[in-house]
Amino acid sequence: MGVKPFASGQAFESLRDSDFDSCSALGEVIDNSIQADAENIRINFDLRGRDTIDRVTFVDDGHGMSKDILQNCLRMGWSSRYNDRTGIGRFGVGMTLGAIHECRRVDVYSKVDGGEWSHTYLDLDEIADADYRDIDWEIPAPTKKAPDAEAGAIKNLPKDHGTVVIWSKYDRNRDKPAVLIEEFRSWLGRTFRYFIWNESLDGGKTPLRKNGLNIFLNGQEIKTIDPLYIRPEKSEFPDDPKSTEYDEMVWDWPISDPVLAESLGSDSAKIRVRLSILPEVWRDTKGMGGKADAKKRGIDLNEGFSFLRHGREVGYDWIPHFRFMSEEKDRFWGCEIHFEPILDRAFVVKNIKRGAVPTPELKKLIGEQIGPWIYRQRELISEHWNNKANAPKPGEKDPTGGGGHRRSEKIAEKAGVPAKVDPAIDPAKAQDEAAEFAGKGKSDEVALWKAKFQSQPFTIGEMGWPGSTFVDIHYMGGSDALFYNNRHKFFEVLSSIKSEIKKGENLETNSERLTVLIDMLLIAYAKSESTLNTTDGLTTADAIDHLKNNWGQFLKTYIATWQEEYDDGISS
Amino acid sequence: MASQADSTSIELLRVGEPLAPLVVSMTTYKGVRYLDIRRYYFDKTSKTTKPTPKGVALKEDEFLSVIGFLSGEFAELKKLFTNNLVPEEMNTRAHRKESLARNKIKNDVADMHATYEKWRGPNFFMADISKKKIELKFNDQNKVIAQIKQDELSGSEVLERLLHSYALAKKSIDSPTKITPEATLDYLEVAWNNFLR
Numbered sequence: 001m002g003v004k005p006f007a008s009g010q011a012f013e014s015l016r017d018s019d020f021d022s023c024s025a026l027g028e029v030i031d032n033s034i035q036a037d038a039e040n041i042r043i044n045f046d047l048r049g050r051d052t053i054d055r056v057t058f059v060d061d062g063h064g065m066s067k068d069i070l071q072n073c074l075r076m077g078w079s080s081r082y083n084d085r086t087g088i089g090r091f092g093v094g095m096t097l098g099a100i101h102e103c104r105r106v107d108v109y110s111k112v113d114g115g116e117w118s119h120t121y122l123d124l125d126e127i128a129d130a131d132y133r134d135i136d137w138e139i140p141a142p143t144k145k146a147p148d149a150e151a152g153a154i155k156n157l158p159k160d161h162g163t164v165v166i167w168s169k170y171d172r173n174r175d176k177p178a179v180l181i182e183e184f185r186s187w188l189g190r191t192f193r194y195f196i197w198n199e200s201l202d203g204g205k206t207p208l209r210k211n212g213l214n215i216f217l218n219g220q221e222i223k224t225i226d227p228l229y230i231r232p233e234k235s236e237f238p239d240d241p242k243s244t245e246y247d248e249m250v251w252d253w254p255i256s257d258p259v260l261a262e263s264l265g266s267d268s269a270k271i272r273v274r275l276s277i278l279p280e281v282w283r284d285t286k287g288m289g290g291k292a293d294a295k296k297r298g299i300d301l302n303e304g305f306s307f308l309r310h311g312r313e314v315g316y317d318w319i320p321h322f323r324f325m326s327e328e329k330d331r332f333w334g335c336e337i338h339f340e341p342i343l344d345r346a347f348v349v350k351n352i353k354r355g356a357v358p359t360p361e362l363k364k365l366i367g368e369q370i371g372p373w374i375y376r377q378r379e380l381i382s383e384h385w386n387n388k389a390n391a392p393k394p395g396e397k398d399p400t401g402g403g404g405h406r407r408s409e410k411i412a413e414k415a416g417v418p419a420k421v422d423p424a425i426d427p428a429k430a431q432d433e434a435a436e437f438a439g440k441g442k443s444d445e446v447a448l449w450k451a452k453f454q455s456q457p458f459t460i461g462e463m464g465w466p467g468s469t470f471v472d473i474h475y476m477g478g479s480d481a482l483f484y485n486n487r488h489k490f491f492e493v494l495s496s497i498k499s500e501i502k503k504g505e506n507l508e509t510n511s512e513r514l515t516v517l518i519d520m521l522l523i524a525y526a527k528s529e530s531t532l533n534t535t536d537g538l539t540t541a542d543a544i545d546h547l548k549n550n551w552g553q554f555l556k557t558y559i560a561t562w563q564e565e566y567d568d569g570i571s572s
Numbered sequence: 573m574a575s576q577a578d579s580t581s582i583e584l585l586r587v588g589e590p591l592a593p594l595v596v597s598m599t600t601y602k603g604v605r606y607l608d609i610r611r612y613y614f615d616k617t618s619k620t621t622k623p624t625p626k627g628v629a630l631k632e633d634e635f636l637s638v639i640g641f642l643s644g645e646f647a648e649l650k651k652l653f654t655n656n657l658v659p660e661e662m663n664t665r666a667h668r669k670e671s672l673a674r675n676k677i678k679n680d681v682a683d684m685h686a687t688y689e690k691w692r693g694p695n696f697f698m699a700d701i702s703k704k705k706i707e708l709k710f711n712d713q714n715k716v717i718a719q720i721k722q723d724e725l726s727g728s729e730v731l732e733r734l735l736h737s738y739a740l741a742k743k744s745i746d747s748p749t750k751i752t753p754e755a756t757l758d759y760l761e762v763a764w765n766n767f768l769r
Contacts, residue, residue, distance in 0.1 A: 246703065246704075247703060247704035247705065248704075249704060251673075251677050252673065252676075252677075253670070253673055254666070254669035254670055254672075254673050256662065256665070256666030256669065256670075257662070258653075258654035258657070258665075259654075262654075267669075268673070345666065346670070359666075359667075359670060360667075361667065361670035361671050361673075361674050362670060362674075364674060365673075365674045365677060365678075368674075368678060369677070372701045372702040373702040373703070375702065376700065376702035377702075437692070465691060465692070465693055466691070466693055466695075466698055467691070467693025467694055467695050467698075468693075468694060468758055468762060469692070469693055469694050472692045531744075542766075542769065545694075545766065546766050548694070549694030549762045549765065549766060550762065550766075552694065552762075553694070553758055553759055553762045556755070556758070557755045557758075560752075560755065
């Protein structure tokens with residue numbers, strides 16, 4: 001005599017520990033409503049006291065389910081759209097697997113246009129009891145029953161067609177309900193943002209669906225959270241400035257399954273990548289991402305790539321084992337990677353639609369194509385922070401530097417070191433040139449710099465420029481200027497050390513770091529000097545240029561090695 | 573043994589990876605013509621690709637029989653590569669297709685936009701590769717670049733100066749050091765600028 005392949009009760013109990021989290025489990029019901037073309041989805045949490053969820057009710061005005069579909073909708077592995085690659089469903093396990101991850105009973109009521117409400121359910125306690133008595137438990141055939149007949153009043157019950165799902169015997173409270181509800185609110189706003197906007201997925205004008213989507217959680221409309229910050233209109237802050245969006249990248253990626261490829265008549269599908277950097281106002285200074293206003297906008301959580309499968313976010317994180325690590329500045333740019341379900345294999349999308357991890361080749365491609373862009377954004381963010389930190393305070397006439405630099409300038413003035421002035425230099429012209437460079441062509445800043453050059457024999461300034469020189473010297477016929485390239489690793493590290501010392505952090509380590517930094521500076525100089533060859537026949541000016549260029553380059557390499565090999569805690 | 577004069581080869585098609593391509597050529601050996609289909613390898617000494625023993629040289633009658641069979645059964649033969657793949661075959665095939673797709677995207681020639689600017693950095697050009705359209709900037713602080721901008725050099729002079737300074741720069745970089753590829757490129761740029769004068 002044969003035996004059943006598994007005992008239903010125990011199997012269901014094991015399946016409760018699937019890899020969902022609460023939000024993605026709850027989200028499975030929303031996916032089904034979207035697939036049923038719902039325009040309004042309402043979710044209500046009923047609490048018992050403050051710490052217990054009594055039941056969760058989902059109401060949608062989608063096209064509803066026929067009795068046949070209703071009876072099967074709770075069967076594991078059954079789907080009216082099984083392996084359909086056109087929408088956000090596909091696997092046929094979400095409805096039940098999501099529900100039992102959180103609770104022990106799920107009731108489903110549905111009504112199609114012109115039909116009546118029908119009801120069925122799945123109850124883990126009844127399944128366990130049947131198991132105990134060694135009898136089969138079956139999902140009941142749908143019976144005529146309106147959702148508010150037993151379950152109490154349901155607000156906003158659709159008149160013509162729709163579906164109501166009720167989760168009860170909720171026994172998997174992980175957080176306090178209030179925490180879960182707020183987390184779920186943000187999750188809904190992020191995950192279904194494209195459906196709420198009803199935005200085209202191919203960059204064209206065809207909307208994602210016939211009608212937009214409204215989601216209400218405990219009566220409150222869900223506001224979108226956009227990691228690109230380019231569509232604030234349906235967010236909590238519709239008047240916020242928008243991000244700068246970069247050129248979209250579109251890649252043709254192979255469909256790995258030859259049967260699918262043949263059925264589609266194409267062996268590849270498009271992957272679209274959208275990139276943006278936040279407006280300066282939200283990344284004005286270091287540490288700004290953690291401030292209250294930024295937190296309200298989700299900027300503090302914004303660190304990584306957003307993967308969207310047919311417009312539905314399935315993953316949002318840094319890519320595991322990516323070619324480089326994430327850092328704080330990465331919360332100030334956004335990257336969306338869009339793909340269609342036909343490319344599920346390339347993103348290793350699981351049946352719970354939670355998380356997306358690109359295959360090794362795709363990961364390499366993302367690194368190659370987006371990596372340089374990320375580095376560039378980090379540079380721009382650092383540069384802005386440094387410029388901001390060095391900008392004159394309101395009412396201050398000093399264009400840059402301040403503090404220690406002013407003291408150094410005074411020392412240079414008092415020391416009276418003899419200077420040999422090159423008669424070929426026209427002081428006025430040289431000062432104009434240097435002021436133009438330092439003031440970046442802005443007339444008010446240029447004027448401040450000129451005034452400063454004229455008032456003292458030696459000026460020190462900080463600014464950022466690309467390349468590996470770390471200092472730039474302007475000889476101006478008696479009043480010279482020295483500019484530090486604060487984009488160079490040397491000054492980035494120095495600034496990090498100074499900032500920790502100011503806060504009184506890691507004093508001993510930082511004192512050691514300063515010693516290393518000065519050693520690196522001088523070793524790089526020595527190395528640069530040693531590369532000059534007297535037989536090269538260089539002019540003095542060329543020799544100085546070589547010395548300066550190599551000094552900066554060697555210094556960059558030495559500091560990079562120090563950071564990588566001995567002190568990865570020291571960062572910019 | 574046949575002398576080199578006994579053998580000629582005309583390359584007709586080269587497919588696959590640049591360092592290990594599959595080459596189709598028409599060869600003549602001792603007065604007989606062959607269609608040669610052969611895997612090549614990259615020879616580090618001569619820095620060229622050379623034929624491996626893996627391949628076949630088809631005589632005219634063999635070629636006609638094989639090609640007749642292949643073209644007649646093309647659709648069915650194509651299916652042999654994809655029918656009833658076991659998971660391991662599916663994964664290997666997918667990996668190869670993805671690798672080819674990645675290389676194709678990598679090798680797509682990006683649009684370029686070039687401008688002249690002045691900056692005091694140690695490089696005569698900067699390429700912003702972070703955007704879809706590569707932005708190339710030339711530093712006319714460098715004397716040679718300034719001359720190019722003013723059309724004071726002929727095309728061959730420009731090429732000669734660029735390549736000569738590049739060769740000197742390459743020579744000046746200490747070979748086996750521990751520096752990363754990224755730093756090596758930085759050094760090369762700095763040295764190239766130093767020698768372009």
